[in-house]
Amino acid sequence: xxxxxxxxxxxxxxxxxxxxxxxxxxxxxxxxxxxxxxxxxxxxxxxxxxxxxxxxxxxxxxxxxxxxxxxxxxxxxxxxxxxxxxxxxxxxxxxxxxxxxxxxxxxxxxxxxxxxxxxxxxxxxxxxxxxxxxxxxxxxxxxxxxxxxxxxxxxxxxxxxxxxxxxxxxxxxxxxxxxxxxxxxxxxxxxxxxxxxxxxxxxxxxxxxxxxxxxxxxxxxxxxxxxxxxxxxxxxxxxxxxxxxxxxxxxxxxxxxxxxxxxxxxxxxxxxxxxxxxxxxxxxxxxxxxxxxxxxxxxxxxxxxxxxxxxxxxxxxxxxxxxxxxxxxxxxxxxxxx
Amino acid sequence: xxxxxxxxxxxxxxxxxxxxxxxxxxxxxxxxxxxxxxxxxxxxxxxxxxxxxxxxxxxxxxxxxxxxxxxxxxxxxxxxxxxxxxxxxxxxxxxxxxxxxxxxxxxxxxxxxxxxxxxxxxxxxxxxxxxxxxxxxxxxxxxxxxxxxxxxxxxxxxxxxxxxxxxxxxxxxxxxxxxxxxxxxxxxxxxxxxxxxxxxxxxxxxxxxxxxxxxxxxxxxxxxxxxxxxxxxxxxxxxxxxxx
Numbered sequence: 001x002x003x004x005x006x007x008x009x010x011x012x013x014x015x016x017x018x019x020x021x022x023x024x025x026x027x028x029x030x031x032x033x034x035x036x037x038x039x040x041x042x043x044x045x046x047x048x049x050x051x052x053x054x055x056x057x058x059x060x061x062x063x064x065x066x067x068x069x070x071x072x073x074x075x076x077x078x079x080x081x082x083x084x085x086x087x088x089x090x091x092x093x094x095x096x097x098x099x100x101x102x103x104x105x106x107x108x109x110x111x112x113x114x115x116x117x118x119x120x121x122x123x124x125x126x127x128x129x130x131x132x133x134x135x136x137x138x139x140x141x142x143x144x145x146x147x148x149x150x151x152x153x154x155x156x157x158x159x160x161x162x163x164x165x166x167x168x169x170x171x172x173x174x175x176x177x178x179x180x181x182x183x184x185x186x187x188x189x190x191x192x193x194x195x196x197x198x199x200x201x202x203x204x205x206x207x208x209x210x211x212x213x214x215x216x217x218x219x220x221x222x223x224x225x226x227x228x229x230x231x232x233x234x235x236x237x238x239x240x241x242x243x244x245x246x247x248x249x250x251x252x253x254x255x256x257x258x259x260x261x262x263x264x265x266x267x268x269x270x271x272x273x274x275x276x277x278x279x280x281x282x283x284x285x286x287x288x289x290x291x292x293x294x295x296x297x298x299x300x301x302x303x304x305x306x307x308x309x310x311x312x313x314x315x316x317x318x319x320x321x322x323x324x325x326x327x328x329x330x331x332x333x334x335x336x337x338x
Numbered sequence: 339x340x341x342x343x344x345x346x347x348x349x350x351x352x353x354x355x356x357x358x359x360x361x362x363x364x365x366x367x368x369x370x371x372x373x374x375x376x377x378x379x380x381x382x383x384x385x386x387x388x389x390x391x392x393x394x395x396x397x398x399x400x401x402x403x404x405x406x407x408x409x410x411x412x413x414x415x416x417x418x419x420x421x422x423x424x425x426x427x428x429x430x431x432x433x434x435x436x437x438x439x440x441x442x443x444x445x446x447x448x449x450x451x452x453x454x455x456x457x458x459x460x461x462x463x464x465x466x467x468x469x470x471x472x473x474x475x476x477x478x479x480x481x482x483x484x485x486x487x488x489x490x491x492x493x494x495x496x497x498x499x500x501x502x503x504x505x506x507x508x509x510x511x512x513x514x515x516x517x518x519x520x521x522x523x524x525x526x527x528x529x530x531x532x533x534x535x536x537x538x539x540x541x542x543x544x545x546x547x548x549x550x551x552x553x554x555x556x557x558x559x560x561x562x563x564x565x566x567x568x569x570x571x572x573x574x575x576x577x578x579x580x581x582x
Binding site for chain 2: 293
């Protein structure tokens, strides 16, 4: 029998996500992939997965799931009070799950996006165009291109007992901030000096119109350039100024091309906390340069890389030779007696 | 040809060519894009060729902005020696009538011609695909004869049926999935242009599309055959190099 987790309650909008399908933007397919890539990578790192293994991404309310096989899981991202068989479990650390267990993730108390990674390769749904990421608008990837529904069976792999995994945890301060750094966009100079000044001096809020495609911001409208543009490719974090003078920050499911002028691009190192910002919270855009942005991103990735190195050095190594055969037999006996 | 670079984020850059809609310029952009995603390009994670720009995403653990700039300079200087004469033309059947194309009469009136003459004008040109964007399989194509280049609707329609063929100024194109939109609709193709169950597209940027007029009966026949997986588009290859 195939291994899976059964969806008891789907949560608000839970989808399968990996790092997306950037190679198919040339054909017009949105990149998609995890919104908060730092939290997504951390979840995979905790359970020893490849960085492109698929996880469940949940929004504001997480799912309730029943496991039909053993697994190790990690929950990262916005804060939730998760329970395994009605016992509270912690985030940002590995939790062992036995077949028959029920995991309730519930309401998020900070942030917007959370991640649930499963050991031994994550969600193994059928990849579509090189990715398991769900793109709702084009109905592709994940589970039939849609959000999870009650009674779905999410395919995962059974996990062998790995004692070294159980000790894994990482301390993550959930970052909140009132500044968002950006680098100047290709159309910065098309805006008047007054509009440029206004963009960096005024307070913005994320409006209620926020989804995986983009966040529309509220603030005093900017004067928009009169000249119209030919459409160009978009990148994650582009800040477009629409005709009414208000910004939209383009995110994971953005359309591949756009014709509105791009005043700037939110830096990668700040995008993770940006997508987790609640609507209505005040923030300011602060300009930075590519070199600083790159240094910050490298620093953020170093946290992940160093943790990986440390864990890899202390990993559990299965015995070899006759001892290995014995250990496998012992493990089998333990499992059949459970 | 003049072009400039702009680093748009830590791991993406834009190569910008003169701002115009020009087949030769766009062919160069397409060839650079395809060369970069070929197996030998290290660190390039994705490319988006558009009318006059090429957006490139890269992994800075594997390559750098400077390496890519050098690589692109080399590709462009080599491509100047080559003549790309080949064309791939995909023939797309379209039924032009008032039901499928509610703006058919308006566009004919705009052009001051009969509906039959309008259809003849729309089908007499092979349209170059400058870019794919907006939706999977949405091809931005040009240019329609000036006479029929009617501007977009003032108020976009909320729902456009998949397969609808339209005109927006000098551009023409088809809606692969149901969506809102402001293009003037003149007909519809029975061919399923986007199938989420098998999302491999039937054409790509750099190809040409040739519209072929069909009757309502043929529309029904093709739609049925296509649904059963028994219909194949007619693909015409012209010239020596099959690179559009």
